[in-house]
Amino acid sequence: ADDQGATGEAIIHADDHPENWLSYGRTYLEQRYSPLDQINRQNVGDLKLAWFYEFDSNRGQEGTPLIIDGVLYASTNWSKIKALKADTGELLWAFDPKVPGNVAVRGCCDTVNRGIAYWNGKIYFGTFDGRLIALDAKTGKVVWSVNTIPKDAALGNQRSYTVDGAPRIAKGRVIIGNGGAEFGARGFVSAFDAETGKLDWRFFTVPNPKNEPDHAASDSVLMNKAYKTWSPTGAWTKQGGGGTVWDSIVYDPVTDLVYLAVGNGSPWNYKYRSNGIGDNLFLGSIVAVKPETGEYVWHFQATPMDQWDYTSVQQIMTLDLPINGETRHVIVHAPKNGFFYVIDAKTGQFIQGKNYTYENWAYGLDPKTGRPIFNPEGLYTLNGKDWYGIPGPLGAHNFMEMAYSPRTHLIYLPAHQIPFGYKNQAGGFKAHPDSWNLGLDMTKTGLPDTPEARAAYMQDLKGWLLAWDPVKLQAQWSIERPGGWDGGVLATGGDLVFQGLATGEFHAYDATDGKDLFKYDLQSGIIANPVTYSVNGKQYVAIEVGWGGIYPISMGGMSRTAGWTVNHSYLAVFSLDGKAKLPTWNSIGFLPVKPPAQFDEKVVDKGYFQYQTYCQTCHGDNAEAGGMLPDLRWSGAIRHKDAFYNVVGRGALTAYGMDRFDTSMTPDEIESIRNYLIKRATDTYERETEARKNPSKIPTAPALGITP
Numbered sequence: 001a002d003d004q005g006a007t008g009e010a011i012i013h014a015d016d017h018p019e020n021w022l023s024y025g026r027t028y029l030e031q032r033y034s035p036l037d038q039i040n041r042q043n044v045g046d047l048k049l050a051w052f053y054e055f056d057s058n059r060g061q062e063g064t065p066l067i068i069d070g071v072l073y074a075s076t077n078w079s080k081i082k083a084l085k086a087d088t089g090e091l092l093w094a095f096d097p098k099v100p101g102n103v104a105v106r107g108c109c110d111t112v113n114r115g116i117a118y119w120n121g122k123i124y125f126g127t128f129d130g131r132l133i134a135l136d137a138k139t140g141k142v143v144w145s146v147n148t149i150p151k152d153a154a155l156g157n158q159r160s161y162t163v164d165g166a167p168r169i170a171k172g173r174v175i176i177g178n179g180g181a182e183f184g185a186r187g188f189v190s191a192f193d194a195e196t197g198k199l200d201w202r203f204f205t206v207p208n209p210k211n212e213p214d215h216a217a218s219d220s221v222l223m224n225k226a227y228k229t230w231s232p233t234g235a236w237t238k239q240g241g242g243g244t245v246w247d248s249i250v251y252d253p254v255t256d257l258v259y260l261a262v263g264n265g266s267p268w269n270y271k272y273r274s275n276g277i278g279d280n281l282f283l284g285s286i287v288a289v290k291p292e293t294g295e296y297v298w299h300f301q302a303t304p305m306d307q308w309d310y311t312s313v314q315q316i317m318t319l320d321l322p323i324n325g326e327t328r329h330v331i332v333h334a335p336k337n338g339f340f341y342v343i344d345a346k347t348g349q350f351i352q353g354k355n356y357t358y359e360n361w362a363y364g365l366d367p368k369t370g371r372p373i374f375n376p377e378g379l380y381t382l383n384g385k386d387w388y389g390i391p392g393p394l395g396a397h398n399f400m401e402m403a404y405s406p407r408t409h410l411i412y413l414p415a416h417q418i419p420f421g422y423k424n425q426a427g428g429f430k431a432h433p434d435s436w437n438l439g440l441d442m443t444k445t446g447l448p449d450t451p452e453a454r455a456a457y458m459q460d461l462k463g464w465l466l467a468w469d470p471v472k473l474q475a476q477w478s479i480e481r482p483g484g485w486d487g488g489v490l491a492t493g494g495d496l497v498f499q500g501l502a503t504g505e506f507h508a509y510d511a512t513d514g515k516d517l518f519k520y521d522l523q524s525g526i527i528a529n530p531v532t533y534s535v536n537g538k539q540y541v542a543i544e545v546g547w548g549g550i551y552p553i554s555m556g557g558m559s560r561t562a563g564w565t566v567n568h569s570y571l572a573v574f575s576l577d578g579k580a581k582l583p584t585w586n587s588i589g590f591l592p593v594k595p596p597a598q599f600d601e602k603v604v605d606k607g608y609f610q611y612q613t614y615c616q617t618c619h620g621d622n623a624e625a626g627g628m629l630p631d632l633r634w635s636g637a638i639r640h641k642d643a644f645y646n647v648v649g650r651g652a653l654t655a656y657g658m659d660r661f662d663t664s665m666t667p668d669e670i671e672s673i674r675n676y677l678i679k680r681a682t683d684t685y686e687r688e689t690e691a692r693k694n695p696s697k698i699p700t701a702p703a704l705g706i707t708p
């Protein structure tokens with residue numbers, strides 16, 4: 001159809017130009033498969049570093065670069081863009097949208113950016129403070145810029161919006177969502193005209209709190225269908241309800257539909273959010289809409305009554321699959337909840353599904369509808385009991401993308417097991433300003449601190465690369481790793497599967513059997529997705545390097561099971577004849593500093609509560625950092641009350657992403673955190689110092705306070 005536009009046609013026919021990587025998942029199918037085969041099973045062992053380019057941010061890097069006619073466009077943390085010559089790494093231009101540092105506190109999961117879109121000579125990307133920007137791809141000059149968060153909409157009280165997902169473009173409309181459901185937000189996506197930046201339509205994913213029209217594409221389905229799946233008086237009416245679309249949005253030219261991947265409830269606690277009533281549409285769902293108008297077509301809800309942060313925002317991939325002797329055009333989807341779904345792409349009808357990892361919240365799926373058969377023990381907000389949930393809120397699969405090879409008919413799925421202790425906030429829902437507001441007890445969700453409990457928990461941390469058969473719903477082969485949070489996957493015509501790991505190793509595996517054919521130490525945890533392209537007939541493989549995202553910042557010390565990882569942020573590019581060499585970087589992390597001698601025991605408990613409420617989700621559970629943001633036990637600022645208050649209360653470090661908290665905490669509360677940090681430093685200094693005497697052994701048990 002000619003209404004696809006020239007770039008749309010180029011994306012549909014991407015295989016005619018395999019040298020390029022034109023859109024986030026390479027094609028509209030989002031299979032992350034490239035037919036390039038110059039690098040293959042026979043020669044990948046000789047792969048070498050061709051060049052690397054260091055970024056000017058040292059936080060998690062989750063970007064998928066695009067490659068268009070010899071130019072590589074990369075997005076980095078803090079929503080910055082670099083245009084580089086794809087064969088040499090020479091900088092052509094750079095763009096910094098100057099996101100104010102104090103907005104970091106609005107986002108749950110690091111100031112990441114997952115990628116960009118290309119359309120008709122322009123580059124499009126979202127910024128952490130909520131803008132969508134179009135740049136001239138040749139010059140990096142701004143063509144237009146819009147604020148994607150409407151000032152006048154009913155979005156709840158907290159309005160904690162951030163934009164970190166890659167925009168997608170369908171028929172000349174740039175579609176972008178946002179994050180914020182751990183705080184307080186109402187999810188929606190907006191579609192802007194790619195040439196002018198004018199708003200075309202908006203679709204809210206959860207109802208208006210008063211069931212009033214938003215004057216948006218979603219009005220009729222929300223008022224007629226979704227609203228009655230919510231209690232009219234739950235905390236959602238104040239917090240926004242959630243349903244943020246922070247990652248996958250996919251246009252499918254076969255069905256001519258746009259699929260929106262919808263997130264978790266806000267607050268998480270279902271009893272508080274919706275009085276324990278209703279399925280809460282469209283949380284944990286895929287919603288299909290028309291690209292021109294945003295009009296609702298169908299939805300499939302994977303997680304009704306969400307209370308676990310089981311988002312369905314994860315990658316939406318489309319495939320043609322043989323099912324019962326018939327070829328069907330389907331969506332395959334592995335959301336956080338641990339189940340793999342095959343859904344009819346045109347109608348949303350459930351075809352089949354099965355758990356792809358161990359999970360304990362559901363006994364299985366109803367074979368007709370795909371609805372989970374709940375384990376009543378897992379409904380912790382209804383039964384009032386503590387719940388050790390698997391998957392936890394980081395899911396069995398997160399933003400790390402899976403890939404599909406049409407040669408092996410397998411999906412390469414980066415999965416993990418990161419359990420979580422869910423516990424209800426006592427005494428009803430209470431929101432804190434500038435904080436996560438889950439309706440959960442944030443101190444008890446703190447991970448265990450006794451050596452025994454930690455040792456047991458560590459045993460439960462696992463990661464896998466699954467070579468998943470989407471027809472048989474089973475892994476044909478898999479690789480198990482200690483600890484999760486490994487990067488996304490690329491599959492190629494050379495029968496290779498590439499993946500970067502939390503340990504900093506970059507690997508190539510044989511796509512047919514998982515044999516490890518290549519590994520390279522990139523010296524910082526990898527969470528991003530690799531891509532491949534070619535320039536003048538030479539094939540390259542590129543990956544953004546930089547440890548971060550939610551796992552290390554919230555799990556802190558526990559995330560070290562995946563490897564002792566320090567953040568070095570850069571783009572690494574490989575070729576068969578590369579000659580570049582990385583310097584040797586510090587790999588032992590923040591060094592312990594002998595803590596001040598005194599602290600006030602009486603305020604330590606209060607400090608712990610304040611820390612877990614306001615600090616934990618970035619600086620790590622129990623004041624142990626995970627290798628990316630500062631480990632506060634060793635911070636110079638804990639040595640003096642005023643120095644600490646200047647940072648925490650008055651915002652001395654806002655430029656680096658540390659907001660001021662004098663609007664949410666009293667000076668006494670802030671001082672109690674300092675005392676708690678000194679106590680934690682005192683308790684752990686010895687073991688952390690010991691652990692570093694043998695740098696190669698740092699991630700092992702002693703560094704975690706576990707008796708080996």
Ligand SMILES: O=C(O)c1cc(C(=O)O)c2c(n1)C(=O)C(=O)c1cc(C(=O)O)[nH]c1-2
Pocket residue numbers: 062107108109110112162164178179180181182244246263264309311393394395398399548549550551
């Ligand atoms: O509910 C939300 O609005 C929201 C937003 C985001 C985000 O914008 O990055 C994440 C999550 N949730 C989330 O649940 C999650 O596990 C997650 C991981 C990451 C990351 O980049 O490491 N972001 C997010």
Ligand SMILES: [Ca+2]
Pocket residue numbers: 181182263264309311
């Ligand atoms: Ca979430």
